[in-house]
Amino acid sequence: MSAEPKRVCPVERAGSLDNRIRRWLQDPHRILGPYVEEGMTVLDVGCGPGFFAIALAQMVGESGRVIAADLQQGMLQKLEDKIAGTELEQRITLHKCEENRIGVSQTVDFVLAFYVVHEIPNQAGLFQELGSILKPTGRLLVVEPPFHVSKAAFAETIGRARRAGFAPVARPRVLFNKTVLLKKA
Numbered sequence: 001m002s003a004e005p006k007r008v009c010p011v012e013r014a015g016s017l018d019n020r021i022r023r024w025l026q027d028p029h030r031i032l033g034p035y036v037e038e039g040m041t042v043l044d045v046g047c048g049p050g051f052f053a054i055a056l057a058q059m060v061g062e063s064g065r066v067i068a069a070d071l072q073q074g075m076l077q078k079l080e081d082k083i084a085g086t087e088l089e090q091r092i093t094l095h096k097c098e099e100n101r102i103g104v105s106q107t108v109d110f111v112l113a114f115y116v117v118h119e120i121p122n123q124a125g126l127f128q129e130l131g132s133i134l135k136p137t138g139r140l141l142v143v144e145p146p147f148h149v150s151k152a153a154f155a156e157t158i159g160r161a162r163r164a165g166f167a168p169v170a171r172p173r174v175l176f177n178k179t180v181l182l183k184k185a
């Protein structure tokens, strides 16, 4: 039995997070292309089995870096297996988070939080921590799922981000999902 709290997506469901149907519905290059450039350092918080982390590593190129951070070692292991022996291995740093602390100290140009914020008990702490490592010109893209997260809950998330010093700059369209692009206010 998993020792993680129930709200966390189990490692056994990793397959549903990385497959051809999702790639078609949520093409990572299309979603992230407007924000990610070669040479950037980016953080994928709650990276899961690496659906977006791998695309991010392709987008930042040889001179860029991706910090792929997750609470569950099993998710990080799945990503590690996918990149083992490829050129992406050098670009992706796997990082194990604690439940209430991402624990990354390096400054970053872009943060992706895809389908993870609703799984984090202390959202205020999360946004504070992300604010402390995001560069002044950086962007944070939050995407939350349509069914698990209500409109009201998403509005509360944006409120917590605002109180932690973020300001919404756009509401990019990601089919059926709730999204907000944030910058440091």
Ligand SMILES: C[S@@+](CC[C@H](N)C(=O)[O-])C[C@H]1O[C@@H](n2cnc3c(N)ncnc32)[C@H](O)[C@@H]1O
Residues within 6 Å of the ligand: 008, 009, 017, 045, 046, 047, 048, 049, 050, 051, 052, 069, 070, 071, 072, 075, 097, 098, 099, 100, 101, 102, 113, 114, 115, 116, 119, 120, 121
């Ligand atoms: C639904 S999955 C989404 C994975 C990935 N972002 C994607 O879209 O494919 C949520 C992920 O967030 C991770 N997670 C949950 N709580 C977390 C926390 N407090 N800190 C870091 N990661 C967390 C889970 O382990 C899981 O891998």
